[in-house]
Amino acid sequence: MVGVQRMWVVLFWTVLNFFFSGLVDGFVLGEQPLSKIAIHRITLGLSNSTSIRASPILLGSNGEDTEWVSVDLEHDNPSVGDWIGVFSPANFNSSTCLPESSESEDQAPYICSAPIKYKFVKDTNSGYTKTGKASLKFQIINQRADFSFVLFSGGLSKPKLVAVSNSVSFANPKAPLYPRLALGKAWNEMAVTWTSGYNIDEAVPFVEWGLKGGHQKRSPARTVGWRDPGFIHTSFLKDLWPNARYNYRMGHLLSNGSYVWSRSYSFRSSPFPGQDSLQRVIIFGDLGKAERDGSNEYSNYQPGSLNTTDQLIKDLPNFDIVFHIGDLPYSNGYLSQWDQFTSQVEPMASTVPYMVASGNHERDWPNSGSYYDGTDSGGECGVPAETTFYFPAKNRSKFWYSADYGMFHFCVADTENDWRKGTEQYRFLEHCLASVDRRKQPWLIFTGHRVLGYSSDFWYALEGSYAEPGGRESLQKLWQKYKVDIALFGHVHNYERTCPIYQNRCVNPEKSHYSGTVNGTIHIVVGGGGSHLSNFTDEVPSWSIYRDYDYGFVKMTAFNHSSLLFEYKKSRDGKVYDSFTISRDHRDVKGCAHDGCEPTTLAN
Known part of the structure; x- marks a missing residue:
């Protein structure tokens, strides 16, 4: 536990050093809105004639973890650059500020922590600059500390602190919250991860669970990662019956013998590998x-x-598992965003397994061991992602793993670690692909964040690679040898589907229905989860069957061992805009194709 705490402290100081380095006039990464705020340049301009008040003072009195707070203000000198920042904890000060260099400003910064969110006053109060009066509403989630609302003038680049509100807080700021389900290392195991304010020395974490209507068991949890000001716990529910409905809730046994409970949730356990039942998978990236x-x-x-x-969330009854293939909250070093992200996806993640992959915005940082040397993680270096979500990898710092879900076998790559031939990850990926028994699990899926296959994204086309340089060259023979049905990637913020392809050439003329021998892998880009959309190149490559510049996600439905439906749906209406089917039996997998005539696999 001490080692994990030390890791988080190092991360905290790394991130702060990055924030105060003065890059691009206070705009650190060019994406995360909080990075626009020049926190280190804040000056004091408190005004006795300005007032700001937040209500209600007590939140979550009936166990809610999300509440609306009204903020009313009166300002004697209103301007278009006035904004309100939400701070948590409420009592912020400069006691933890990093020492400034000799070249820095004479005045040390008053504040060293960024707000967790902000709003410009004028955006929801059109008459504010004339009257000086305004009322705003903020949605606040329980983040294990109290909150205050601060009025600033001067915009984001030259903020002046004008007034601070009263504090508001949740009735139980330490409550267990935001459960995230994930497949365990065995098919009949489910991991439950949640966040609380209770140190393991203060209260014993556990999950109470059981078949719906049956006897309830208790499974202890381990606290795998400390984060200021909260703790992340994971409990493993084992020996589950296949396709059975279970109820669960998280609990903490306090030192005085009393219990603190979350609300109750439920999930359906996984089918056993090869089980012939309806199985529906959602995949997207870059949410x-x-x-x-x-x-x-x-x-x-x-x-x-x-x-x-x-x-x-609307379609939740119609799918069984989610794969979010990288770029999760885009927190970029603003750690409060992880709580807000887990709150946003909680309706899904608490009900079906929410499997994640590592993206550049989780992992990449110079000299940190990532394959790419960019700064996209904002100094997080993968630590929040590896602790906030469970995934069944052998080594938590190596974000590659396999997952079984009934008739599906997934090989999840970590594109932010070296995947080239001869590396540890390459050996893992080959073993993952080779070890599946296609008679039991006919649907073999490869996935990862960056596009290692094919994409007609504008920038990839400009490079001439139409993918991450070296991706296809390193991995396409594995996809072909083990007859991967579909390879899915994020990173590029649009949707694109290729023909079944090998070595840059379509190997099947069909576009909507595929049957017979698996002679090439269909490549999918599904990075339009939520971030700014990516442009395509004007010229459409011959292997690109369908492209869509819009937000959406993919759904794969396995009806049985010989029939699969693939659908691309737009987020705005949930309707299907691209689809295809695959029909075959396991003997078609053994059929010969170019560079794909291996007679056996490790499972045979």
């Missing part, structure tokens, strides 16, 4: 997060995030 109250200029950051989330 991001957005604020339902309009904070953080959400429409300029992740404009499709809520549409995708809400459409999937």
Whole structure:
């Protein structure tokens, strides 16, 4: 536990160092809205004639983890640059500020922590600059601390602190919240991960669970990651019956013998490998997060995030498992965003397994061991992603793993770690593909974040690679040898489907129905979960069957061992805009294709 705490402290200081380095006039990464705020340049301009008040003072009195707060203000010198920032904890100060260099400003910063969200006053109060009076509403989630609302003038680049509201807080700020389900390392195991304010020395975490209407068991949890100011716990529910409905709730046994409970949830356990039943899988990448109250200029950051989330929540009874293949909240070092993201996806993640992959915005940082040397993670280096969500990898810092769901076998790559031939990940991927028994699990799916296959994205086309350079060259023989049905990727923020393809050439002329020998892999880009859309190249490659510049997600339905339906749906209406079917039996998998005539696999 001490080692994990130390890891988080190092992460915290790394992120702060990055924030205060003064890159691009306070605009650190060019994407995360909170990075626009020049926190280190804040000056004091408190005004006795300005007032700001938040209500209600007590939130969640009936166990709610989300509440609306009204903020009313009167300002004697209103301007178009006035904005309100939400701070948590409420009592912020400069006691933890990093020492400034000799070249920095004479005045040390008053605040060293960014707000968790903000709004410009004028955006919802058109007469504010004339009257000086305004009322705003913020949606607040329980983040294990109290909140205050601060009025600033001067815009985001030269903020002046004018007034601070009273604090508001949840009745139980430490409550267990935001459960995330994930497949365990065995098919009959489910992991439940949640966040609370209870240290393991303060309260014993566990999950109470059982078959719907049956006896309830208790499984202890381990606290796998500390984050200021909360704790992340994971409990493993084992020996589950296949396709059975289970109820569960998270609990903490306090030192005085009393219990703190979450509300009750339920999930359906996984089918056993090869089980012949209806199985429905959702896949998308690059979802991001957005604020339902309009904070953080959400429409300029992740404009499709809520549409995708809400459409999937609406359709929740009609799918069984989710794969979010990288770029989760785009927090970029603003750690409060992870709570807000887990709150946003909770209706899904608490009901069906929510499997994640690592993207550049989770992992990449110079000299941190990532394959790419960019700064997209904002200094997180994968730590929040690896602790906030469980995934069944052997090594948590190596974000590659396999997953079985009935007739599906998934090989999930970590595109932010080296995947080239001869590496540890390459050996894992080959073993993952080779070990499946296609008589039991006919549907073999490869997935990862960056496009290692094919994409006519504008920038990839400009490079001439039409994918991550070296991706196809390293992996296409594995896809062909083991007859991968479909390879899905995110990173590029649009949707695209290729023909069954090998070595840049279509190997099947069909476009909507495929049968017989598996002679090439169909490649899918499904990175239009929520972030800004990516342009295609003007010229359409011969292998590109369908392209869509819009937000959406993919649904795969296995009806049985010989019939699969693939659908692409738009987030805005949930309707199908592209689809195809695959029909075959396991003997077709053994049929010969170019570079794909291996007579046996490890499972034979």
